[in-house]
Amino acid sequence: MHIYNFDKVVDRRNTGSLKYDCAAERGMPDGLIPLWVADMDFPTADEIVRELTDRAAHGIFGYSEPYREYFGVLRSWISEYFCADVEKEWLIQTPGIVFALANAVKAFTKENEAVIIQPPVYYPFSEITRVNGRRLIVNNLVNKDGVYGIDFEDFEKKIVENDVKLFLLCNPHNPVGRVWTEDELTRLGGICLRNNVVAVSDEIHANFVYKGHKHVSFLSFPEFFPISAVCTSPGKTFNLAGLQLSDIFVPDPVLRGKFLAEHRKSGYSQLNSFAHAGALAAYKFGGEWLRQLLAYLEKNRGFMKKYIDENIPAIKMHPPEGTYLAWLDFNGSGISYCKRRNAVVDKAGLWLDKGEIFGEAGAGFERLNFACPRSVLEKALIRLKDGIEKLK
Numbered sequence: 196m197h198i199y200n201f202d203k204v205v206d207r208r209n210t211g212s213l214k215y216d217c218a219a220e221r222g223m224p225d226g227l228i229p230l231w232v233a234d235m236d237f238p239t240a241d242e243i244v245r246e247l248t249d250r251a252a253h254g255i256f257g258y259s260e261p262y263r264e265y266f267g268v269l270r271s272w273i274s275e276y277f278c279a280d281v282e283k284e285w286l287i288q289t290p291g292i293v294f295a296l297a298n299a300v301k302a303f304t305k306e307n308e309a310v311i312i313q314p315p316v317y318y319p320f321s322e323i324t325r326v327n328g329r330r331l332i333v334n335n336l337v338n339k340d341g342v343y344g345i346d347f348e349d350f351e352k353k354i355v356e357n358d359v360k361l362f363l364l365c366n367p368h369n370p371v372g373r374v375w376t377e378d379e380l381t382r383l384g385g386i387c388l389r390n391n392v393v394a395v396s397d398e399i400h401a402n403f404v405y406k407g408h409k410h411v412s413f414l415s416f417p418e419f420f421p422i423s424a425v426c427t428s429p430g431k432t433f434n435l436a437g438l439q440l441s442d443i444f445v446p447d448p449v450l451r452g453k454f455l456a457e458h459r460k461s462g463y464s465q466l467n468s469f470a471h472a473g474a475l476a477a478y479k480f481g482g483e484w485l486r487q488l489l490a491y492l493e494k495n496r497g498f499m500k501k502y503i504d505e506n507i508p509a510i511k512m513h514p515p516e517g518t519y520l521a522w523l524d525f526n527g528s529g530i531s532y533c534k535r536r537n538a539v540v541d542k543a544g545l546w547l548d549k550g551e552i553f554g555e556a557g558a559g560f561e562r563l564n565f566a567c568p569r570s571v572l573e574k575a576l577i578r579l580k581d582g583i584e585k586l587k
């Protein structure tokens with residue numbers, strides 16, 4: 196069995212990387228350790244690199260459709276990791292999940308109609324709602340000692356009061372790291388069903404779930420098929436975000452028709468050739484790489500929790516149940532927003548995502564992406580500790 200080396204530090208500069216090459220464009224100083232955007236600092240599986248290299252060597256990059264065997268391979272993956280059976284006609288491919296979410300907003304709501312989200316949540320959820328002229332309704336998650344839960348009463352009340360038409364669910368949840376349980380999803384789905392709200396479940400983080408937790412897909416609830424769509428992608432799982440391929444399942448023919456009609460209006464048809472080659476190789480050969488990656492990430496998560504508990508009293512960290520994103524709580528520290536940012540960016544030299552971009556409910560937090568070699572994580576944590584101490 197091939198053993199992957201996740202400790203190896205790879206120089207990602209000068210690859211057109213959003214994470215490494217765009218600091219100035221994003222108003223950040225050069226030379227920071229970038230642990231913000233959610234991609235990983237690990238090369239993908241060798242088998243995927245080989246397929247992409249072979250595809251490149253072929254030299255002809257005409258319009259491409261998914262390989263014949265793709266759906267069968269994808270179906271097996273969904274069966275194993277999402278515990279669900281999917282049909283070929285449910286599948287619509289889009290260039291990324293955010294594209295699909297924006298498409299869903301346009302397909303399932305009209306201008307001025309309401310969309311509900313659960314902040315603090317991945318910021319494009321609010322952005323695509325607002326820029327498309329829809330009303331944003333928030334059902335804030337409830338933080339109890341670092342573990343977030345859902346206020347179901349508030350969820351239904353807001354839906355009824357605002358005549359909400361669409362719910363964008365983050366499952367597992369970025370940035371709070373919850374892996375929603377069957378019970379929680381049953382309750383959310385039930386509320387959507389009885390209020391005729393379409394639920395779009397973004398499951399891009401589904402493969403990052405740690406011991407003691409289990410990803411439950413919205414695809415495993417046939418009773419919700421009339422009101423649901425599920426977004427999946429190899430982008431996060433195999434670090435292929437730049438290939439921009441996602442697989443959206445819309446089981447209900449009426450919803451699917453609406454989604455497809457909007458998709459056609461975008462003028463987008465075939466995805467790029469490398470996306471097809473990469474996704475097929477990932478789902479066909481990537482299982483062992485993913486298994487080893489998860490073990491490494493779980494150790495990074497534990498390493499980080501221990502380091503923070505022992506060395507940085509200003510921060511509280513509850514280990515995420517899923518995702519490779521740590522949600523660091525500065526709220527009990529008495530450090531103001533400006534001082535916190537000064538400590539993180541200027542004194543520690545780290546580029547993290549500030550919690551405020553995930554909605555008001557994210558105030559006082561920083562999100563740190565720990566999908567990097569442990570030596571980089573350790574260096575970042577030492578710098579964070581020193582940066583906060585320098586505030587004194």
Ligand SMILES: Cc1ncc(COP(=O)(O)O)c(C=O)c1O
Binds near residue numbers: 291369399
């Ligand atoms: C919850 C969630 N959805 C979607 C995306 C982005 O997906 P894509 O690159 O396929 O548009 C991210 C990336 O961080 C994410 O965290």
